[in-house]
Amino acid sequence: MRIILDLQACQAASMHRGIGRYSMALAQAMARQCGGHELHLALNGQFDAGATAVRAAFDTLLPAERIHVFDMLAPVAEYDPRNAWRARAAERLRQHYLAGLKPDVVHLASLFEGLSDDAVAACPPSSGRFASAVTLYDLIPLLRKDVYLTEPRAAAWYYRKLQGLKNAELLLAISGHSRREGLAALQLPAERIVNISSAVDPIFRPRQLSEDAATALRARYGLSRRFIMYTGGVDYRKNIEGLIEAYAMLPEALRRGHQLAVVCSIQPTDRHRLQQLATKLGLPDGDLVLTGFVSDDDLVSLYNSTALFVFPSLQEGFGLPALEAMQCGVPVIGSDSSSIPEVIGRADALFDPTSVAAISAKMAQVLDDAGFAATLAAHGLEQAKLFSWDASAKTALAAFEDCHAARQGASGAVAATGRRPRLAYVSPLPPERSGIADYSADLLPELARYYEIDVVLAQDKVGEPWLDANFAQRSVEWFDGHAGEYDRIVYHFGNSAFHQHMFGLLERHPGVVVLHDFFMSGITNYAAGASPYPNAYSRALYLSHGYRALIDERADGLEASIYQYPCNRSVLDHAAGIIVHSQHSRQLAEHWYGAGSAADWRMIPLLRMLPERIDKAAARRLLGIPDGQFVVCSFGMLAVTKCNDQIVEAWLGSALASDTDARLVFVGENDALQFGRALEQRIAGSNVSITGFASQDSYRLYLAAADAAVQLRSRSRGETSATVLDCLSFRLPTVINAHGSAAEVPAHVAIRLADRFSRDDLAAALLRLRREPALRALLSDEAGAYMAALHHPARIGVAYRDAIEEFARDGAHTAERELLAALAAIDGAVGPDEADLLATASCIAANRPRAGQPQVLVDVSALADSTRRPADAAAQEALLLRLLAAPPDGHRVEPVLWRHDHYRYARRYALALIERPELVLDEGAAELRAGDYLLSPYAAAPAIAAATLANRGVRQLALPAGDDTEAALAQLTAALAPGGATAAAPLTAEAS
CATH class of the missing domain: 3.40.50.2000 (Glycogen Phosphorylase B;)
Structure with missing residues (x-):
């Protein structure tokens, strides 16, 4: 494999922090352990000093020609909104540069860079050209967002980075805890995160200081007696306040014999705050020592000089300071939370960091018991041997190999060109109080791995910062005018007012429909008030379920009708594909619209966020x-x-x-x-x-x-x-x-x-x-x-991707669009006239597969003509009324008229017959499909229609004669039942 390591973490703001040191040590170990793999480094040309330092660190490990430096735009620090365009452009420039190096795997040492400097760290969705891996340190800001993500611009930057973590094919976690945290918080499948653990620099080792060196060290940092030590930064989660309070609670003799040394860089405001806390707790001057920055060499000496190292952090990705102290051979105690127990590896060295009394008691136990302190020190030296950079590097390289092999064996939906399809996502989103809004908030980050997504909204704002940071937001009006710019459109339909705007959009811009509720009668009725059509709800009810639904609506009332009938035909007919969450929805479709009506639907289980740990x-x-x-x-x-x-x-x-x-x-x-x-x-x-x-x-x-x-x-x-x-x-x-x-x-x-x-x-x-x-x-x-x-989110994301792409490739709407494009591309000396275009459109409509149940077409030409009404008209209309109110199972009954050489739907006549004359329905040409029946009071259809009907597979049954409606109904029901079609009379050329 050709592996590219992006080491901007060793150049930019993280260069001298724990992330920079971790990244450098791991990369050097990978260079030592890479075996037959071809390892390269990628650096940012905006950081010359950092690039020089990296080159020096790899001078004996890699040939100079394998260290690449890319030119980059500046400034791109994302905290400044004026840099927004440059930051996005820089990400694309970097990705293009890396692709040109022809890698198999690109590993980004730190994704969370570039907020306040010109680092360009990004992990876009896979282009199909190479696999992306990212080191996962921790997700502390996400898990404690009320503390760390209160500033909007920093929060938006962080949430964009989180999407990058989801995009990566592989995450290298620095601890088992970080891996578990990633699996739960990012809802990733287990194979996507590998624990490579961590280690510390070999400079951290037992050291004997001369008396003069020890005295000078103490003098430099204001240490006048034995001391308890902490290092690791000043931050809410580091729990330094809790440590100071625990120190103040120590028995007076122990406290008089030990200072508390907080060893790290510290801002003036934090220094003042902590000193004020010490004063409030009654600590004499000099008991709390805030050293400020110390060199690495002094840090090793301080570790070796301390009586006890305490690590009281509330949350850590790994906890390197604890391991550094253990490797120096001193007693170490720490929190029983997050990753710290796996670092310390000893239950009796742990305490509850939320309890000041527990911290103080554990400190006192070690300081009071020399034997216990000695066993902790000896344990630490042995425990530290379990961690090594070479072992971490081998695990990382093996993970790269597995990721590369899986990628080679997978058939992705993204084209080799690397362009992700552009997708319009039409759904309510939080803060709307809708289950579908919450569902979409969980699904969108998964789909973003495969599509460039804009969300289409009928709401003023989005209340979910991850979505706000990662997805462009379009109004319904904007989308209506730009829908043609998208490769894919997905609508999420539910039976509530949140979806009112989608009906018109779907009709004008067909897309894949995720049908959360099979019944759409509630929202259809709600939306009817804003419809430009008269009697919009009744119209939709008829189109979905025929005249029997209109009869029931009149008899039982609107509310009963809404409960009884799905009223969803317009959604189903305009959808470019249907996704449902259960087989039950498919069964309902078969019940309401006939066998095979859901054959091309896709069932995808409902996505649910899965908690990794339940407290x-x-x-x-x-x-x-x-x-x-x-x-x-x-x-x-x-x-x-x-x-x-x-x-x-x-x-x-x-x-x-x-x-x-x-x-x-x-x-x-x-x-x-x-x-x-x-x-x-x-x-x-x-x-x-x-x-x-x-x-x-x-x-x-x-x-x-x-x-x-x-x-x-x-x-x-x-x-x-x-x-x-x-x-x-x-x-x-x-x-x-x-x-x-x-x-x-x-x-x-x-x-x-x-x-x-x-x-x-x-x-x-x-x-x-x-x-x-x-x-x-x-x-x-x-x-x-x-x-x-x-129901795992990552599995569901893949299933959605596959279904959307299958509909785009094989769906009826796609085939029809391709037909229209082919027709438009015909080049001839004489173009089509209006009649040609109308005839072509008619053929396209007639050739569409049946949507819905087979029809029982009842010829009412004579009944509707006052000059020709037959003597038994009353009996025929009684029979027809019974058929309209209770259609034979699996059929839809439609009265038709013979007019101007073709059959038309007789909707005005039928509405009058069922006593709904106030309704208005269009009357158009009857759609004739194989499996339909034509019922006529005579033996045959009009002569001109006979051959056409026969060729289309429409069969004729004579309406039973006589006044016995029950007998006539039984006769027809038997003829229309499965296997009863043999009773149908053959069509003849006789006139009606």
Whole structure:
């Protein structure tokens, strides 16, 4: 392999920091261990002094011609908004330069550079030319964003860098903790992050100082007696304040015998603040020593001179100072959090960094017990041997080899040219209170690995900083005028007002539709008020479901109609492809629109963020849940569709109601109507409670704190229950019922009741979870494994990419666009006239595959003509009305008229017949497809139509004669049933 190491971290602001030293040491070890691989370095020409230092460091390790320097724009420091264009241009220049070196792998030593200097560190999505690897130090700012990401420009820079981490094919974590942190916070698959560990410079070793050298060292830094030492920087997470407080709590004799030395560079404001803290705590002058910057040589001497090294950090990517001190052979104690335990490697050397008393007690134990201190020092020397730069380099190179091999064996969707398709992403986003908005916030960073994405919004702002920093935002109006500039368009449709603007956009600019709710009747009715068409909801209802839906709407009312009918035909017909989250949605399509109607849909499981670590004890403390209490939660807004009343009855009717150590919590907003009021009355005085509206943070706390969950559904509208999947993601033993998409959850993953369960069955399931901890443990493990295998964000991102590209390559809309382009490219001496174009358009429309059920076309030419009405017209209309109200299974009934040599839909006549004359529907030429039937009161269709209908596969049935409507209906139903088509009469050339 040809490997390029981008070592700007050894040139720019990080040059003299821990990241710069880590990067240099690892790169030098890679040069020693690279074997048959061809190793090159890439440096930034804006940093001459740094480039000179790097060249000197590799003088004996690499040929000079393998060290490359690229020219770069300046200034590009991203904190200054005036540099924005140059910064983006510089990233592209760097990427182009690196591609010209023909690498197999490019490793970026530090991605988080360039905020305040001219480093150009970026990791764009793969171009297909080489694999990208990045060192992962930590994600502390992301995990403590309230501390580190409060400044908007710095936050935007950081979130752009986070997207770069997701883009990389490989991350090299500096510790097991950093790897786990990356897997959880970035939702990456396990193979994308490799722990290469860390090591320290060999200058850190035991050293004997002469008495004169020791005296001079102490004098330089104001050390007059034995001292306790810390080094590592002044920062919130370093917990220096906690260390000073712990030192102040030491027994007076120990404190009088030891100073506390904070060894690091320190800003004047921090120096003043820490000295003020020492004074407040009653520490005499000189007890706290703030050394300021020390040289590496003095740092080694200080390590060797200390009585105890303390590392109280709240969070670390690795914790190099602790290892440096251990390698010098001195006693080391540290936090029991993040990566520090794997560095120190000894449980009795750890303390809780959030407890000042725990820090002080551990310090006192070491200072009071010389034997314990000696064992810690000896352990540190042995533990330090487990870490070496050569071992880290070998692990990194092996990871490069695996990444390169996987890339060679994979078939990516990105073209060899490296240009990512440009994608318009139409969806609500946070802060809109929509589950689809939250879903899109999780999906977009995954799709950004494969597409250049603009988000199309019908909202004023985006409340998610990652999205704000990484995706251009376009208004609906702007997109309407520029949709043709995009290679791909994706719409996220749900049954709520957040999606009102999408209907017109989809009709004008077809794209892939992610159908979160199969039923669109609620939003269709809501949007009807703004529609330019009269009776827009009824029109959509008819187009989706025919006259029977209009009859039911008149009889049962609008609300019942909205509940009963999906009303989604316009979305399905204009989509360039359909993505759903469950097989249940496909089954609904087959039910409503006929067999095969969802054959080309793609089912992609619902993306869910998977927590790597669940701190149940901390969540319960925050929520005030006592230790030992068995807590069952049910999540989501309370409603009859969530079966909350049935859950309450099962709970109160079981032994759980009198169990003082059990509690049922409904986490969500209660129904404001009678259902919710009755529920509150029923649970009054019991061990059942309702939280009210739960924020995202509160929701996740209850997920972490619960012992089990119960998530039941009825009256599914084709949606996929995110709350069921969230429960499984948090590894909660969960009771579900086999309704809608939940029926697809395997029986070994949750306790799955029947769709229509009994109260006793539900109570028994809840009692099993209460009484059988082994069952809870088994279900917890199965749930975690199931979610990781099917719903992991990275897996879902790939599935979306593949589906979108498949639709773009093979979809009907793509084929039609290619046809239109081919027609437009025809070059002839005489171009088409208007008649040619109209005829061509008619052929294109007629040749489209059927969308929807086969039609039963009823010829009402005579019935609709007052001059020709037959004697049995009343009987025929009674039969037709029955057919319209209850079409034969799998068919759509449409009255038609023979006019001007073709059949037209008889919509005005039909609306009058069903007593909906107030509605207005267009009357156009009837679409005739194979599998349709023509019902006529006579033996044959008009002569001119016979051959055409026969060739199109339309078959004729004679309308039964007589006044017996029931018998006629039975006869027709039998003829139209599967296998009954043989009863159809052959078409003849006789006139009607």
